[in-house]
Amino acid sequence: MFTLFRFLGNKRLFILLFSLIFFIGVMGISFLKRESPTWPEKFISDTIGWTQGLVYKPVSAVAGFFSNVSQIGDWYEENKVLKQTLAHYAKDVARLNALESENERLKEALAFTERQKSKDDYTYRIARVVATSPDAYNRSIKIDLGEKDGIKENMAVMTPQGLIGIINRVFPFHSNVQLITDLNNQSIRLKGISATVRGKEGSSFGIIENYDKEENKLLMTKIKTEDTLEENDIVVTSGKGGIYPEGIEIGVVKSRNVGEFGLTHTAQIEPSADFQHLTEVFIIEMPDVLGE
Numbered sequence: 001m002f003t004l005f006r007f008l009g010n011k012r013l014f015i016l017l018f019s020l021i022f023f024i025g026v027m028g029i030s031f032l033k034r035e036s037p038t039w040p041e042k043f044i045s046d047t048i049g050w051t052q053g054l055v056y057k058p059v060s061a062v063a064g065f066f067s068n069v070s071q072i073g074d075w076y077e078e079n080k081v082l083k084q085t086l087a088h089y090a091k092d093v094a095r096l097n098a099l100e101s102e103n104e105r106l107k108e109a110l111a112f113t114e115r116q117k118s119k120d121d122y123t124y125r126i127a128r129v130v131a132t133s134p135d136a137y138n139r140s141i142k143i144d145l146g147e148k149d150g151i152k153e154n155m156a157v158m159t160p161q162g163l164i165g166i167i168n169r170v171f172p173f174h175s176n177v178q179l180i181t182d183l184n185n186q187s188i189r190l191k192g193i194s195a196t197v198r199g200k201e202g203s204s205f206g207i208i209e210n211y212d213k214e215e216n217k218l219l220m221t222k223i224k225t226e227d228t229l230e231e232n233d234i235v236v237t238s239g240k241g242g243i244y245p246e247g248i249e250i251g252v253v254k255s256r257n258v259g260e261f262g263l264t265h266t267a268q269i270e271p272s273a274d275f276q277h278l279t280e281v282f283i284i285e286m287p288d289v290l291g292e
Contacts, residue, residue, distance in 0.1 A: 108160055111160075112124075112160035112282075113126075113282075120245070120246075120247060121286075121287050122245055122284050122285060122286055122287075123284075123285040124282040124283070124284060124285075125145060125149070125150075125151075125282065125283040125284075125285060126280055126281070126282055127143040127144055127145040127175075127280065127281055127282070127283055128143065128144045128279070128280055129141050129142070129143055129278045129279055129280065129281060130142050130143065130144050130174065132278070138182060139178075139179040139181045139182040139275070140165075140168070140176050140177060140178050140179060140182070141165075141176070141177045141179065141278055141281075142174055142175070142176055142177070143157075143174060143175050143177060143281060143283075144173070144174055145174070145175060145283065146170055146171050146172050146173045146174045146175050147170050147171065147172050147173075147175075148172050148173060150285075151167060151170055151175050151283060152167065152170060153166075153167050153168060153169065153170055154166055154167060154168075154243050155167045155283050155284060155285065156237075156243065156244050156245055156248060156283075156284045157177045157281050157282065157283055157284070158248055158249075158273070158281065158282050158284065159273045159274070159278070159280075159281055159282065160282075161249070161272045161273045161274060162248070162249040162250055162251060162271060162272030162273040163180060163193075163237065163244070163248045163249065163250050163272075163273065164177070164179055164180060164273045164275065164278070164281060165177045165178050165179040165180050165182075165190070166178055166190070166243060166244070167283065168190075177281070178190050179275060180193065180208075180211065180218065180250075180271070181211050181213075181271070181275055182211065183208065183209055183210055183211040183218065184209075184210060184211070185209040185210055191241070191243060192207045192208060192209030192241075193207070193208040193209070193237060193241075193244055193250065194207060194237065194238040194239070194240040194241045194244070195207065195208050195220060195235050195236065195237060195238055195250055195269075196235070196236060196237075196238040197228070197229050197233045197234065197235055197236070197253075198233070198234040198235075198236045198247075198249075199234075200228050200229070200233070201238070203227065203228040204223075204227050204228050204229045204233075205222075205223070205224070205227065205238060206220040206221060206222050206223040206227070206229070206267065207220065207221055207222045208220045208221075208235075208250065208269065209221060212268070215268065216270075216271075217254060217268040217269060217270055217271075218250065218251055218268070218269040218270075218271060219266060219267075219268060219269070220235065220253075220266065220267040220268075220269050221259065221264065221266050222264050223256070223259075223264055223265040223266065223267060224264060224265070225263075225264065225265060227265065229253060229256060229265075229267060230253065230256065231253050231254065231255065231256065232252060232253060233252070233253045234249060234251075234252055234253075234272075235249075235250045235251055235252070235253060235267075235269050236248060236249050236250060237250060245284055245286050248284070249272050250269060250271065250272065251269040251270050251271040251272045252269065252270050252272065253267050253268070253269060254267075254268045254269065254270050255267065255268045256268075
C-alpha cells in the first residue's frame with residue numbers, strides 16, 4: 001500500500017514537471033520570430049475575435065442608444081434656448097417697430113403744431129386714445145386727458161389730417177370724444193357743423209349734419225344754388241355756431257347734387273381724418289376758452 005501511494009505521488013510530480021516543460025516550450029515557440037502564427041494561435045485568436053464581436057455589437061448598440069438619448073436631451077435644451085431667444089428677438093423687433101411708428105407720429109404732430117402757430121391763435125393739446133367704442137351706432141373714443149387737465153365739454157378734437165369730433169363728456173382723468181361719423185340730423189349727441197370752402201369763405205356755406213355709413217361720406221346740406229362749391233374743394237369749419245373753431249379741415253368734396261326739393265344743393269364730403277387708426281389726437285382750445 002505504501003508503495004502504491006509513493007508511486008502515485010511520484011506520478012503527480014512527473015505530470016507537473018512535464019506540464020511545466022511543455023508550457024516553457026510553448027512560450028519559447030511563441031517568442032520565436034515567425035512569418036505567420038501557428039494554427040493554435042490562429043484558432044485561439046479567431047475564437048477570441050468572434051467572441052468579442054458577439055459581445056461588442058450589442059454593447060455598442062446599447063452605448064449608442066444611451067449616447068443618442070443624451071444628445072436628444074442636449075438638442076431639446078438647445079432648441080428651448082433658441083426658441084426663447086427667437087421670442088425675445090421678435091418681441092424686441094415689435095417694440096422697435098412700435099417705437100419707430102410712435103416717433104413718426106409724434107414728429108408729425110410736432111410739425112402740425114408748428115404749422116398751426118402761424119395760422120391761428122388756438123392752443124392744441126395732444127392726447128392719447130386709450131379706448132374705442134365698439135358700438136357702430138355710437139362712435140366715440142376715450143382720451144387720457146380730463147377735467148384735471150383743463151378739458152371741457154364741446155371742445156373740438158382733431159388729428160393733423162382733420163376734424164374728428166367734440167368732447168361730449170369729461171371725467172377727472174379722461175374724456176369721451178363723439179366722432180363726426182356719428183352725425184345724424186336727428187341725434188341729440190352731436191350738432192351740425194357750419195362749413196365753408198377754403199379760399200371761398202365769402203361765397204360758399206353749408207351745414208354738415210349727416211354721415212352716410214354705407215358710402216363713408218359726410219353730407220353737406222343747405223348749399224345755395226349759386227354757391228361756388230365744386231368737386232375737390234377742401235371743406236373747413238366756418239367758425240359760425242360757437243362750437244367748432246374756424247378753419248379746421250373737414251374733408252374733400254366728392255360730388256354735388258340738387259337737394260330734395262330743388263331749392264338747395266347737397267354735397268358728399270370725404271373726411272380727411274382716418275377714423276380707423278386713431279392713436280393721438282389734438283384738443284383745440286380757443287382764446288375765449290382759455291380766458292374763462
